[in-house]
Amino acid sequence: MTGAASGADRNPVDWIAVDWGTSAVRAWVMAADGTVIAARHGDRGMGGLSRDGFEPALLDLVGDALPAHGTVPVICCGMLGSRQGWAEAPYAAVPCAPPGIERATRVATLDRRLDVHILPGIRQDRPADVMRGEETQIAGYLAGDPGFDGVLCLPGTHTKWAHISAGEVVSFRTFMTGEIFALLSQSSVLRHGLDLDGWDDAAFETAVGDAMSRPAGFAAELFSLRAAGLLHDLPGPAATARLSGLLIGLELAGARPHWLGQDVRVIGSGRIAQAYRSALAAQGAPVKLVEGDDMVLKGLAAARAAFAGGTP
Amino acid sequence: MTGAASGADRNPVDWIAVDWGTSAVRAWVMAADGTVIAARHGDRGMGGLSRDGFEPALLDLVGDALPAHGTVPVICCGMLGSRQGWAEAPYAAVPCAPPGIERATRVATLDRRLDVHILPGIRQDRPADVMRGEETQIAGYLAGDPGFDGVLCLPGTHTKWAHISAGEVVSFRTFMTGEIFALLSQSSVLRHGLDLDGWDDAAFETAVGDAMSRPAGFAAELFSLRAAGLLHDLPGPAATARLSGLLIGLELAGARPHWLGQDVRVIGSGRIAQAYRSALAAQGAPVKLVEGDDMVLKGLAAARAAFAGGTP
Numbered sequence: 001m002t003g004a005a006s007g008a009d010r011n012p013v014d015w016i017a018v019d020w021g022t023s024a025v026r027a028w029v030m031a032a033d034g035t036v037i038a039a040r041h042g043d044r045g046m047g048g049l050s051r052d053g054f055e056p057a058l059l060d061l062v063g064d065a066l067p068a069h070g071t072v073p074v075i076c077c078g079m080l081g082s083r084q085g086w087a088e089a090p091y092a093a094v095p096c097a098p099p100g101i102e103r104a105t106r107v108a109t110l111d112r113r114l115d116v117h118i119l120p121g122i123r124q125d126r127p128a129d130v131m132r133g134e135e136t137q138i139a140g141y142l143a144g145d146p147g148f149d150g151v152l153c154l155p156g157t158h159t160k161w162a163h164i165s166a167g168e169v170v171s172f173r174t175f176m177t178g179e180i181f182a183l184l185s186q187s188s189v190l191r192h193g194l195d196l197d198g199w200d201d202a203a204f205e206t207a208v209g210d211a212m213s214r215p216a217g218f219a220a221e222l223f224s225l226r227a228a229g230l231l232h233d234l235p236g237p238a239a240t241a242r243l244s245g246l247l248i249g250l251e252l253a254g255a256r257p258h259w260l261g262q263d264v265r266v267i268g269s270g271r272i273a274q275a276y277r278s279a280l281a282a283q284g285a286p287v288k289l290v291e292g293d294d295m296v297l298k299g300l301a302a303a304r305a306a307f308a309g310g311t312p
Numbered sequence: 313m314t315g316a317a318s319g320a321d322r323n324p325v326d327w328i329a330v331d332w333g334t335s336a337v338r339a340w341v342m343a344a345d346g347t348v349i350a351a352r353h354g355d356r357g358m359g360g361l362s363r364d365g366f367e368p369a370l371l372d373l374v375g376d377a378l379p380a381h382g383t384v385p386v387i388c389c390g391m392l393g394s395r396q397g398w399a400e401a402p403y404a405a406v407p408c409a410p411p412g413i414e415r416a417t418r419v420a421t422l423d424r425r426l427d428v429h430i431l432p433g434i435r436q437d438r439p440a441d442v443m444r445g446e447e448t449q450i451a452g453y454l455a456g457d458p459g460f461d462g463v464l465c466l467p468g469t470h471t472k473w474a475h476i477s478a479g480e481v482v483s484f485r486t487f488m489t490g491e492i493f494a495l496l497s498q499s500s501v502l503r504h505g506l507d508l509d510g511w512d513d514a515a516f517e518t519a520v521g522d523a524m525s526r527p528a529g530f531a532a533e534l535f536s537l538r539a540a541g542l543l544h545d546l547p548g549p550a551a552t553a554r555l556s557g558l559l560i561g562l563e564l565a566g567a568r569p570h571w572l573g574q575d576v577r578v579i580g581s582g583r584i585a586q587a588y589r590s591a592l593a594a595q596g597a598p599v600k601l602v603e604g605d606d607m608v609l610k611g612l613a614a615a616r617a618a619f620a621g622g623t624p
Contacts, residue, residue, distance in 0.1 A: 253528035
C-alpha cells in the first residue's frame with residue numbers, strides 16, 4: 001500500500017471512491033469540493049480475496065481516513081461486483097447508459113462508518129461480452145463530453161471498443177490483446193528475443209500494416225519473430241514493437257466495423273495508448289487521445305453527485 | 313527417466329538414436345537388425361542443460377546399455393544442435409533434402425565409447441523460419457514414401473507446414489498455435505471456463521469455420537468464450553473445443569497457400585492430430601493422418617543406414 005495525504009484535518013471526508021480490479025485496488029478519499037484528500041493503492045485485488053476479506057482490506061486501505069462518527073459513502077466499481085467478488089452487482093444490458101448509483105448494489109458492513117455501493121458492469125448477449133470497471137471510465141468521459149457520438153477505445157489487458165450514442169453504450173466488443181501480449185512476451189519462446197523496455201516506431205507501423213492486410217498469418221508471423229532473431233539478428237526493441245504491432249494490427253482489423261468512419265477517442269495513458277492512437281491515425285481514422293488515469297474517478301464522482309442529489 | 317529393455321544380452325547394441333528437444337529427451341538403443349533394444353525418455357531437455365551437461369545426461373539415460381569396449385554411433389536430432397545446445401549443427405537452407413549424416417556435427421566426448429553426431433535443422437530466410445527435429449521426422453516419412461509430392465503438416469507446440477517435392481523441403485512455415493493454446497488454456501482468464509479433458513466436435517467445427525471466415529476477430533472471439541461462460545453457462549468441453557477450433561481455424565486460414573490443392577499428410581498422434589485432420593477434411597482438402605510417434609526414429613535410422621554405407 002502506498003499513498004499520499006494532504007489537508008485531512010482541514011477538509012472533512014465526504015466520500016470514498018474505489019476501483020477494485022482482479023489484481024489491484026485503488027481508492028481516493030474525497031472532500032465535498034472534489035479535492036482528493038488521499039489517494040491509495042494496494043495489491044489485494046478481487047482475485048485473492050474471499051467474500052469476507054473485502055471489508056478488512058478496505059479498512060486497511062482507507063480506515064485511517066474515516067471519521068470517528070458518522071457514515072461515509074463508499075462508491076465502488078470493478079471486479080468486486082462480480083459473482084466471485086464482495087457482492088454481485090448484476091450487469092446492466094446494452095443498450096444502456098453507464099449504470100449509475102440507482103442501480104448499485106449496497107453491501108452490509110460490520111463497520112458502521114461505511115456505506116458501500118457497488119456499481120454494476122454491462123453485458124451484451126450477442127456477441128457475448130461483459131465489462132466491469134470500464135463502464136465507469138465511460139461515465140467519466142461522458143461527464144465531460146455528454147453529447148459525444150462515436151467510439152471509445154479503452155486499451156488494457158482486455159481492450160474495450162464501445163459505441164456511444166445519446167449518452168448510452170449501444171454495443172461493445174472486448175479484445176484480449178493486452179493479455180496475449182503479456183503471455184507471449186513473458187512466457188513464450190518469443191521472450192528470448194525481446195527488449196521490453198525498447199521500441200521501434202517503424203517496426204511497429206510495418207507490423208500493424210502486415211497484420212491488417214493478412215490477419216490470418218498471425219501465428220506464423222509470431223514464429224518469424226523468433227526465427228528473425230536467430231537468423232537475422234533482429235534487435236530486441238524492433239522485435240518488441242513488431243509483436244505489439246502484430247497484435248494491435250490484428251485487433252484493428254477485427255474492430256474495423258467499430259472504428260471505420262467513426263469519431264474515435266482512445267482513453268488511456270503511456271506507450272500502449274500512444275500505440276493505439278498512432279495505429280488508428282495511420283489508418284486515417286479521426287482519433288484523439290484522452291488521458292485516462294483519472295477517468296474512473298470522474299465516473300465514480302458522477303455517481304456520487306447523483307447519490308447526493310446534486311450535480312457533478 | 314523411464315524405460316523398457318529386452319534382449320540386451322542376446323542382441324548387441326549397434327547404434328543409439330536420440331531426439332533431444334527443449335524440454336525432454338528420448339533415446340532408443342538399437343540393434344543392427346532394427347530391433348529397439350531399449351526405449352528411454354527423460355526430462356532433462358536442452359533448455360535446462362549447460363554445454364557440459366549433455367554427456368552426463370546421455371550416459372544417465374543409456375550408459376547401462378553401452379558395451380564395455382568399442383564405439384557406438386549416437387545419432388541425434390533436435391534442439392541440442394542449436395547455438396545454446398551441446399554443439400551447434402548449422403542449419404541447411406531450403407530448398408534442400410532433410411540433412412543427412414554427411415552434414416552432421418560430430419561432438420567430442422570424454423567417454424570414448426560414444427561417437428556422437430548431431431543432425432542439422434533447416435532454415436528459410438524469407439519468410440524467416442527454422443526447424444530442428446521436424447526435418448528428421450520428414451526424413452522418416454520420406455524413407456517410407458520417397459516419391460511424395462505435397463504438404464506435410466506436423467502439429468505440435470510449433471506446428472510446421474512443409475512443402476515437399478522431389479525429396480526436398482521446398483519451403484515451410486511455422487505457426488505458434490500449440491504454444492498459444494497452452495498459454496491461453498493454462499494462464500489466461502479463459503482457464504476458468506475450460507475443461508481440458510473434455511471436447512465437443514460440433515463446437516470445434518463451428519469455431520474452425522468462424523476463424524477461417526473472420527480471422528481478424530480472433531482476440532474478440534477469445535474473450536467471448538469467457539463472456540459466454542459467465543452469461544450463457546457455456547460448458548467447459550465446448551469452450552475447450554472452441555478455443556482449439558479458433559486457433560486451428562486461424563492457422564488453416566493463414567496456411568491456405570500451403571494446403572490448398574495439395575496432397576496433405578498430417579503427421580502426429582492423439583487428439584491434436586485428429587483435430588487438424590478433421591478441420592482440413594471439412595475444407596475439402598485431400599488429407600491423410602500418419603501415425604507420428606516413431607517418425608523421428610525412422611528418420612534417425614535413415615541417417616544411420618547412410619552412415620553405415622547401407623540402405624534403409
